[in-house]
Amino acid sequence: MVSPELADVLSRMVTRVRGANGVVPLVSADDQGERVWNPPLPLLFQWSSAGQNRPVSAQTIRKGLGETPAASGLTDAAVNPLNYQPHDFRRIFVTDAILSCLPPHIAQVICAHKSIATTMGYKAIYPTEAIEAHRAFFARRRALRPGEEYRIPTSEEWDSFLGP
Structure with missing residues (x-):
């Protein structure tokens, strides 16, 4: 029920984080809004560090969202860098x-x-x-x-x- 483009992005994300057994590993992440730890979930934004899968932090995601549009040269109609x-x-x-x-x-x-x-x-x-x-x-x-x-x-x- 999603566009082919979104399906392609999601597929690439799943492929990137999938473990050796073919399953997306479950990781616990801090819910900053609720100030609790969520139960383990198959998060798409995770990476392996020191042999453990950890969620990508919100700070890292925000930093990437700031750097990526600027590095790509994408701008809005007024030629301002995109801000996500x-x-x-x-x-x-x-x-x-x-x-x-x-x-x-x-x-x-x-x-x-x-x-x-x-x-x-x-x-x-x-x-x-x-x-x-x-x-x-x-x-x-x-x-x-x-x-x-x-x-x-x-x-x-x-x-x-x-x-x-």
């Missing part, structure tokens, strides 16, 4: 996923948002575009399924469904 924050990529993911027809409520679950409004606020598209993408997703799904699955239920079937 880690959270920007969460927004990019949600936008890309919804435009690639991932239903918004699934993006909500992936991002662990309590409200669909938060998820929809992350995406950089208008709600009508999200609705059309969602409808296109269902149209493609229905085209792949047998037509009899989409028939109107009989009165008996409906009554049986509703129960006594």
